[in-house]
Amino acid sequence: SAVISQKPSRDICQRGTSLTIQCQVDSQVTMMFWYRQQPGQSLTLIATANQGSEATYESGFVIDKFPISRPNLTFSTLTVSNMSPEDSSIYLCSVGLRVRYNEQFFGPGTRLTVL
Amino acid sequence: SQQGEEDPQALSIQEGENATMNCSYKTSINNLQWYRQNSGRGLVHLILIRSNEREKHSGRLRVTLDTSKKSSSLLITASRAADTASYFCATDASGANSKLTFGKGITLSVRP
Numbered sequence: 352s353a354v355i356s357q358k359p360s361r362d363i364c365q366r367g368t369s370l371t372i373q374c375q376v377d378s379q380v381t382m383m384f385w386y387r388q389q390p391g392q393s394l395t396l397i398a399t400a401n402q403g404s405e406a407t408y409e410s411g412f413v414i415d416k417f418p419i420s421r422p423n424l425t426f427s428t429l430t431v432s433n434m435s436p437e438d439s440s441i442y443l444c445s446v447g448l449r450v451r452y453n454e455q456f457f458g459p460g461t462r463l464t465v466l
Numbered sequence: 467s468q469q470g471e472e473d474p475q476a477l478s479i480q481e482g483e484n485a486t487m488n489c490s491y492k493t494s495i496n497n498l499q500w501y502r503q504n505s506g507r508g509l510v511h512l513i514l515i516r517s518n519e520r521e522k523h524s525g526r527l528r529v530t531l532d533t534s535k536k537s538s539s540l541l542i543t544a545s546r547a548a549d550t551a552s553y554f555c556a557t558d559a560s561g562a563n564s565k566l567t568f569g570k571g572i573t574l575s576v577r578p
Contacts, residue, residue: 352511384565393554394509394568409565441506453558453566454499459508 353378353446355458363464364434371430372461374444379424382447384455385417389440397442400427434465471569472555478575485542487572489555490535496558498531498538499566503552512540512553517560547578 354377364370374383383400397417398406406419421427431438441462445455472489479485489498497516501509515522515531515538522529528541542549552573556566 355508357508388506393570396565396567399565443508445509453496454511454514455566456511457501457509460506462506 352456353380353448355444355446355456357442357444357458357461359461360459361462361464363466365466366435368434369430369432370434370463371428372442372444374427374429374458376425376446380446380448381424383421383427384445384447385419385427385429386443386445387440388443388460394443397429400429400444431463434463436465439463439465472553472572474572475570476573476575478577479545481545481547481576481578483545485545485549485574485576487540487542487553487574489538489540489569491538491555491557491569492536493557494560495533496560498529499556499558500527500529500538500540501554501556501568503554503571505551509554542574545574545576547576550574550576 356375358373385397386394387397388394396409397412398408400406400419400421402421402424416432418430441460443457443460445457447455495517497514499514500512503509513524513529515529526543531538552571554568554571556568
């Protein structure tokens with residue numbers, strides 16, 4: 352497994368602002384993912400963060416709204432831009448350690464509330 | 467769209483009892499994984515079962531997989547209050563560029 356940390360753990364933000372969430376892993380990993388979990392719901396994949404190239408976004412998610420950086424093999428950021436109350440969710444990063452099995456390990460999550 | 471569908475959606479049992487949770491899915495898979503989430507925190511990976519496996523054990527956990535029925539079950543034996551959490555199944559679909567697709571989750575409450 353890997354030790355994954357996220358910052359901030361929670362935040363309360365005003366409508367129209369942006370928040371950048373950081374994800375740090377204690378070892379080099381090829382695959383990093385960002386998920387959103389809306390209140391009482393399951394996880395939805397936002398994008399796969401690729402090192403050295405643009406992130407790969409899932410249907411319904413766009414780079415202008417959720418820009419992602421992946422400057423190296425241990426770090427990634429997700430920005431939630433121009434926030435609205437509908438963006439209130441838990442945002443989770445995960446890493447894939449056994450690529451063959453797509454076995455993922457998750458960070459503790461960032462709980463975002465937008466007023 | 468979500469592939470995995472767990473049932474029941476909520477389960478309440480007494481400490482010491484066994485808890486059985488089921489997951490059904492729709493397409494061919496490479497593997498199926500179970501995760502636990504405590505109080506809206508990060509997910510903890512519990513167990514992975516490959517498509518060519520039928521049963522797997524890890525401590526008090528027992529997972530079965532029936533690919534003909536496209537279903538899996540997670541059994542927690544001798545449950546404890548600390549097992550209270552949400553449980554999700556996630557499928558890794560066959561094919562290139564696979565990604566995990568999570569079910570809606572089951573809320574398990576274990577009463578002391």
